Amino acid sequence: MSTTDNFDPAELAKFSDLAHRWWDTESEFRPLHQINPLRLGWIDSLAPLSGKRVLDVGCGGGILADSMARKGADVLGIDLATKALKVAQLHALEACTEGVQYREVSAEALAVEQPGSFDVVTCMEMLEHVPDPSSVVKACAALVKPGGYVFFSTINRNAKAFLFAIVGAEYVLNMLPRGTHEYAKLIRPSELAAYCRAAGLNLQLTRGMEYNPLTRHYWLSADTSVNYLLATQKY
Template sequence: MTNADPQELEKFGELAHKWWDTEGDFKPLHRINPLRLDWIAQRAQLHGKTVLDVGCGGGILAEAMAQRGANVLGIDLSVKPLKVARLHAMESGVSGLDYREVAVEALAAERPASFDTVTCMEMLEHVPDPSSVVAACARLVKPGGMVFFSTLNRNAKAFLFAIVGAEHVLKLLPKGTHEYAKFIRPSELSGFARQAGLETLELVGMEYNPLTQRYWLSGDTSVNYMVACRRPQA
């Protein structure tokens, strides 16, 4: 059984042609990408390192990390976004970047302890079993390597901001992008990481002001948040 929701794959597949439209359905991803890229780069050396981007979609983060000098493999199970990612990389002339249609669990069995850094951003809330993804990421990173996750907290504020606000009122995202029941509390994600043998080093929130259309990092993890983990040295 593949740890993927066919409806989720189809949903993002149908939006694939809009992935690199910076003012379209994926505008929020383009806006937060510099923030998350810098946050990752400050905690894990990217230049010359091997990096895996799990659930890469159309390649926004994967391509940005390759531009920072990393050798990046982006993986996803949605075929159309991968085609878009490959095409955009070719048009951009970015080197050190490859994409594969493969489940993270399958890749973990094939290539354990192969990557200096693993990123899995905005993806855990779209799969049936997020703990399985976390465990696979832990197996894929080398001892001493970093693993980064981002997702959405599960509480009334997150429902109000991420679904009612972002999808219905502000229309920052297409309706149906997120399903509240799949949101993950930081304590739950830290538990998944601990079970997978990862140390949780840092938790940071990401906030948005709809008036100024500005995103920034903060200590408020009540809606969007990112987690930095490390696989201990053997």
């Protein structure tokens, strides 16, 4: 995979069409706003963000990047969706968020440009949207400093994940636009762990993320059968 071609034009178009709704907490992006405190707290508990140089790969409209900057990190958010990045930049200006910048560049290209430059790298809800997730994992490993942390989150590939994350979330509860996820692109934890090991990342911790549709409550657990997060550290 080259530094420029690991993307799906249809996926970029999908999120670009919704770009103006990134910061609407009642929009299609409501789930991301709801889970962000969980993701942020988990990352900060393992790799305290204050004073760290952080890269957010696949930052979209900047929900996580913005919150990490507010924790005192120096954050660079990158994405290939132009409209989403413009929304992220506008929000940073309107919210007076210091310590966050955004660039339209792929992880692979940035890895060539700035290898070993970041204390923490995050790549959340992004791997299931690219043709070659292992290429992104390899780039994240190249971008982080030795001893630094790389965090991933994605969706498992099994019958339960299909039922909950696709049928339930997209077609029954209408939490996400239909077609947001393709089952064949989902990634089993064992597959992601293998990508990490091949890239020189040591798996530190795995957590699942669960959701109760009645209470609209999210929480972290040991159940990785649907949504899950991985914390890794560079050798």
